[in-house]
Amino acid sequence: MKWDEVSNQQCSVARSSSVLGDRWTLLILSDCFLGVRNFDQFQERLEIPRTTLANRLQKLELHDVIYRKLYQTNPDRFEYRLTDKGRDLYPVLSTILNWGDKYYSDEAGPPILRQHVSCGHDIQPVLQCPECEEVVDAHNVHARTRPQYGSYPDVKRGPILRRG
Template sequence: MRWQELDQQPCSLARSLAVIGDRWTLLVLRDCFLGVRRFEHFQSRLGVTRHVLSDRLRKLVENGVLKKTPYQERPRREEYRLTEQGLALHPVIVHLVQWGDRYLADGRGAPLIHEHRDCGERFQAQLTCTACGEAVGPRDLRVRQNPAFGDEALVEAGVDVEDVSR
């Protein structure tokens, strides 16, 4: 599988990585969720080159994760805002941050503390079943093949069809 062909794979993770699977892209998204919107602010916070930042922002806009919104007319200036599709990445970013807080933090702990705005308590993200409300862990899921995807597409993507239902 080639990196440039990820978006063509019959795998939702591969297709997602084709859009957001880059360290600079994830840091841009982190900053978006922290309220950063303008190119110069992204650049000063991240220390990334203008070329790389322009490329990542363009890709996020083209894929519908961010949208450009004008904030000044003369000269025209635009800022980047999360779309509905971009906002849907919030759980992904929060889970990655909390994984880093747990396994990669130094002796001082998490650099940022996430609190639930309504109750003021520290927030710990978890997956829950939308039907019953129970917490869901890796051993609580069953993965089945979607009949709309034939075995050929999965085999081509390197998925062992026999292991899909285990």
């Protein structure tokens, strides 16, 4: 399959991956959440090729994850900011951070600490069930394909069934 066909799949991970799934995008977004807004600042911090950075920012803007805000005229200059849709990626970045902290920290611990403003604790946010508040992991969740809906085609790539 060609890469630009991936997003047509009936799969939320596929559609998300077509936006997020490359070398640099997650890092760019991470910097967005850390407050980076300008082209050169992204470029210097990430040491990303300028061409690649320009392409990525354009793509993220196209997908409404970031937007360009005019902050100067003559010449017009823009800064890049997260949209609401982009800010909704915080849980993704946060769980990636958790994973990296767990498996790739050095002796000095996680490089970046996160304080929950509401309660003051340094935390690693966890995934919980919104109904019963229990912490959720892979074994606790059972995936199933949605029922047939009107004339919509069947969902491919559903869960594999195994005899219990």
